[in-house]
Amino acid sequence: MPPTDNHGSFLNRISIRRSQVVNMDVNHEQELEELELFQKHVSDRFIQLLPPQSREDTQPGDGDTPETLLSIAWLRKLLDVYLCCESEFKAVLIIGRDASHFTKPPLDRLLPEHLDRTVKALDICNAITHGIELIRHWQRLAQIAVEALEQRPIVEGHVRRAKRALNTLLTSMAADHDKEQNMNVGKSAERMWSIGRRGSGGNPPPTVNHTRRISVSRSLSLSFSKSWSASKQIQAMSTNLIAPRGGDSTGLTLPVYLMSSVLVLVMWTLVAAVPCQERAGPSTHFQLPRHLVWTHPMIVLQEKIGDEWKKEKKGTAGLLAEIQVIEKVAQSLVEFADGFEFPVSVEKAEEVAGLVTELSEICGMLDVGLGPLQLQVRELFHRMVRSRAEVLDVMDAVGKINPNVLY
Incomplete structure (x- = not known):
């Protein structure tokens, strides 16, 4: 074969290799850009959950009325944030990726750990659903008191009926549910x-x-089970949740760690807000590294919820904002019932009417909000089940299902 042919073949091989290198560089840059966007989107979403005084992007005169921290509306927004983050995480992790990455360290260890956290989160979702049913029960008791004290004139029979319902409500709230x-x-x-x-x-x-x-x-x-504990479940989910270091911080390890952190924070918040079995509360924080940009709003949120926990006597009934109002108003109305004398003075009647109106409004908010919140928790449950199955399918495709991963 003529020398010129060998020379041309060699140049062709060099050209192909250069093209492959360029393509690898482009793909790597695209991958880094996707990871940066994912982190930014997570950070932006959690910033929107912060109280206005904790947000740098809040401008005086903003028209939007922010949701009260740990209210039903706020929790629904938190779950929306999780669902959005989860969808983007799945796109970053799976779409267009070479599944063989899942067989290489440290992903071959981190992905099964993330799937195990998901299983524990499913148990917490079930506990939250039961907690919402308990709140419905409290709402019904509060509504009985409202209907009794709305009667005019207020007589001893109405007060006794309201007092029985409110005492039952407060006793239930104070009960140690574990x-x-x-x-x-x-x-x-x-x-x-x-x-x-x-x-x-x-x-x-x-x-x-x-x-x-x-x-x-x-x-x-x-x-x-009597031994089941929401706080221990959260503790188990945060075990081995360690930030990636060195070269791992730029690969797929980072989004897996990020999504695990989001999952633990969301479950931790739900357990703090809604009454659950064996809920020691958020007095023990799982640690998030401060050097990552996306963790800052999550850390601030964690600190705010921790402050609420300390303020509300460890939140035995849950830190849900509506529950806190019901508990305080119920205590005030029981004090009124204890010192009731007929006829009621005009001043006292006005004071009681204000408390009853406040309690009625909260009952209305619970009536409107608890159903959609429960549906959203159910959606979260099914989304986690589906996403977990999709990741398992990919791992199965490359023959790398960890035998310790539960189906």
Whole structure:
């Protein structure tokens, strides 16, 4: 073969290799750009969850009325943030990626750990659903008090009825839902819970209504194992949640760590807001590194919720803003009932009317908001199940399913 042909073949090979290198560089740059955008989007979304005084982008005279921290509206916004982050994470992790990356360290370890956190998050979603049902029960008790105290004139019978409902409400809120409930209620509570469920064939045994309500509210968590603990679940999810270092901080390791951090923070917040079984509360923070830009708003949010926890006596009933209002108003109305004398003075009647109006408004907000919140928690549950299955499918395709990963 002529020398010129060899020379041309050599140049062609060099050209192809250069083209491959250029393509690799372009793909790498595109990958880095996607990762940077993902981090920025996560940061921007969590900034929008911060109270106005904690946000640098808030301008005087902004028309939007921000949601109260830890209110139902705010929690729904938090879940929207998670769902958006999760969708983008899945796109960054899977779409257009070489699945063989999942077989290489450290992803071969980090992905199974992330999937395991998802399984624990599913349990927390179930606990939150039960907690929302408990809040509905509190709402019904508060509504009984509202209807009794809206009567005019207020007579002793109305006050007694309201006081019974409010005492039941406050007792239920103060109950220790993980240990004392089993001691105080025992097997009778389990029987009442089982016959009170939809679809059961029996009627509640003849007993005092408010006593039965306490038993039902205390037994909401009996569907979980007595050893199950929301706080331990959060602690287990945060185990081995370590920020990537060195070269790992620029690869797919970073979005996996980021999404795991978002998942733990969202579950941690839900447990703080909604009454759950064995919820020691957010007094023990999982640590987020401060050197990453996207962690700053999450750390601020974590600190704000921790402050609320300390302020509200460890939030035995949950830090949900609406619950806090119900508890305070109920305590004030019980004090009024304890010192009730007929006829009620004009000044006292006006004071009580204001409290009743406030309690009625909160009951209305719960009536409107709890249903959509519960549906959103259910959507979160199913989304995590689907996403987990998709990641497992990719891992299966490259024959790298960790035997420790639960299906």
